[in-house]
Amino acid sequence: MAATQFDLVADFLGLTEELRQRTKWPKRLITVTVPIRLDDGSTKVFFGHRVQHHLTRGPVKGGLRYHPNVDLGEVAALAMWMNWKCALMDLPFGGGKGGITCDPRTMSMGELERLTRRYTMEMIPFIGEDIDIMAPDMGTNEQTMAWMTDTYSTHAGRLIPGIVTGKPLALQGSAGRTQATGHGVAFLACRALNKLGIKLTDATAIVQGFGNVGSHTVYGLANSGVKVTGVSDVSGAIWNPRGIDTRELRDHVAARGSIAGFTEADPIDPAELLTQPCDILAPAATDMVIHKDNAGQLQCKILAEGANGPTTPEADEIINARGDIFVIPDILCNAGGVTVSYFEWVQNLQRFQWTEREVLTKLETMLENAFSRVLAFAERNKLSHRMAAQSLAVKTVAEVKAQRGLFP
Ligand SMILES: NC(=O)C1=CN([C@@H]2O[C@H](COP(=O)(O)OP(=O)(O)OC[C@H]3O[C@@H](n4cnc5c(N)ncnc54)[C@H](O)[C@@H]3O)[C@@H](O)[C@H]2O)C=CC1
Numbered sequence: 458m459a460a461t462q463f464d465l466v467a468d469f470l471g472l473t474e475e476l477r478q479r480t481k482w483p484k485r486l487i488t489v490t491v492p493i494r495l496d497d498g499s500t501k502v503f504f505g506h507r508v509q510h511h512l513t514r515g516p517v518k519g520g521l522r523y524h525p526n527v528d529l530g531e532v533a534a535l536a537m538w539m540n541w542k543c544a545l546m547d548l549p550f551g552g553g554k555g556g557i558t559c560d561p562r563t564m565s566m567g568e569l570e571r572l573t574r575r576y577t578m579e580m581i582p583f584i585g586e587d588i589d590i591m592a593p594d595m596g597t598n599e600q601t602m603a604w605m606t607d608t609y610s611t612h613a614g615r616l617i618p619g620i621v622t623g624k625p626l627a628l629q630g631s632a633g634r635t636q637a638t639g640h641g642v643a644f645l646a647c648r649a650l651n652k653l654g655i656k657l658t659d660a661t662a663i664v665q666g667f668g669n670v671g672s673h674t675v676y677g678l679a680n681s682g683v684k685v686t687g688v689s690d691v692s693g694a695i696w697n698p699r700g701i702d703t704r705e706l707r708d709h710v711a712a713r714g715s716i717a718g719f720t721e722a723d724p725i726d727p728a729e730l731l732t733q734p735c736d737i738l739a740p741a742a743t744d745m746v747i748h749k750d751n752a753g754q755l756q757c758k759i760l761a762e763g764a765n766g767p768t769t770p771e772a773d774e775i776i777n778a779r780g781d782i783f784v785i786p787d788i789l790c791n792a793g794g795v796t797v798s799y800f801e802w803v804q805n806l807q808r809f810q811w812t813e814r815e816v817l818t819k820l821e822t823m824l825e826n827a828f829s830r831v832l833a834f835a836e837r838n839k840l841s842h843r844m845a846a847q848s849l850a851v852k853t854v855a856e857v858k859a860q861r862g863l864f865p
């Protein structure tokens with residue numbers, strides 16, 4: 458998917474063959490075996506990956522994913538998208554992504570800690586606070602980042618907080634990072650409602666996923682007055698056309714671990730949830746959930762892509778032909794996370810802490826600028842929002858590569 462999208466963009470920009478090749482392929486693909494002792498005393502070898510798409514504009518930045526479907530190809534695609542995301546937001550980073558093929562839901566805290574520490578040790582030759590800085594993604598969180606910081610810092614003999622972002626606040630994390638991605642999704646979805654002339658308090662939303670991104674998207678929308686009528690997670694989906702009480706849902710998930718058993722809304726088939734009428738549909742879980750078989754049935758006015766790669770190229774074609782859905786593409790819509798990660802890294806390098814208000818104000822300014830640039834570029838060039846966002850980003854990277862030239 459990432460390569461198909463890149464080829465379309467490279468054709469539109471008329472990139473020379475040399476720049477096309479240099480911009481498309483990842484700089485480094487690293488695969489390691491990660492042997493750990495399981496709680497039952499046996500040893501298991503996991504596979505871990507890190508793809509550093511390029512280092513042309515600065516260190517590599519991007520999350521670390523724990524999921525059974527992780528493989529090198531998926532990580533490479535996610536690294537490429539990180540690349541365009543950082544360029545679109547004008548962050549001084551190249552893109553990277555990491556992953557370990559595992560099911561974190563079936564592993565104990567002890568096993569997850571040993572897995573994370575061993576992966577970090579295997580990565581030591583390839584990472585650094587000015588080389589490659591990881592962050593949370595699906596299946597990882599601030600505890601994962603704390604273990605990584607500790608392992609790396611113990612090896613170095615001093616605390617190096619800038620080695621990862623998305624750390625706990627007490628370990629020099631940044632105010633606002635936990636909610637940053639969902640906050641950004643909700644902020645941009647509300648900007649899109651403004652553009653379409655829909656009052657926030659008249660609007661409805663459906664959110665797929667209730668992890669870091671999905672839950673904070675739900676809270677951000679609800680705080681803005683939008684009525685959240687549908688939510689799903691890996692355990693199932695719920696629907697209440699009168700609006701879901703998002704605080705009760707938060708408390709339920711905190712107590713029970715998933716939305717299963719939430720009685721203030723009706724259960725609904727998770728696939729059907731995506732095609733219910735709503736103003737905002739925010740896929741914020743996994744990839745390729747909007748595909749050729751459901752794109753024609755979507756009844757949303759705004760598709761706010763919290764997840765990475767939720768829409769296949771075939772679905773894009775259908776959505777573009779329909780012309781009635783305002784798409785906020787992933788590299789823009791979920792860029793709040795990496796933007797606040799950038800703020801966290803800057804604070805770590807400066808040994809300084811910003812307030813939550815400072816962080817969120819700076820974040821909203823940067824998202825607003827990127828949103829306006831994408832909309833203006835799309836309109837000027839008669840492009841979809843995705844093509845516009847990716848074209849702006851690829852152009853930025855290709856220009857820097859051309860300026861730096863080839864060695865020797
Ligand atoms: N955490 C971050 O800061 C960022 C994450 N993203 C992307 O957002 C997406 C979600 O990431 P996180 O929220 O961090 O992960 P997470 O692990 O915190 O939460 C994932 C959520 O998705 C749900 N889920 C999994 N499979 C599902 C399915 N088939 N249907 C419905 N729900 C399902 C899980 O139950 C869980 O609620 C991923 O695509 C990730 O790459 C993008 C930018 C930043």
Ligand SMILES: O=C(O)CCC(=O)C(=O)O
Nearest residue numbers: 519520592594794795798
């Ligand atoms: O915060 C970061 O550095 C990366 C977040 C991420 O993995 C993403 O935007 O997909």
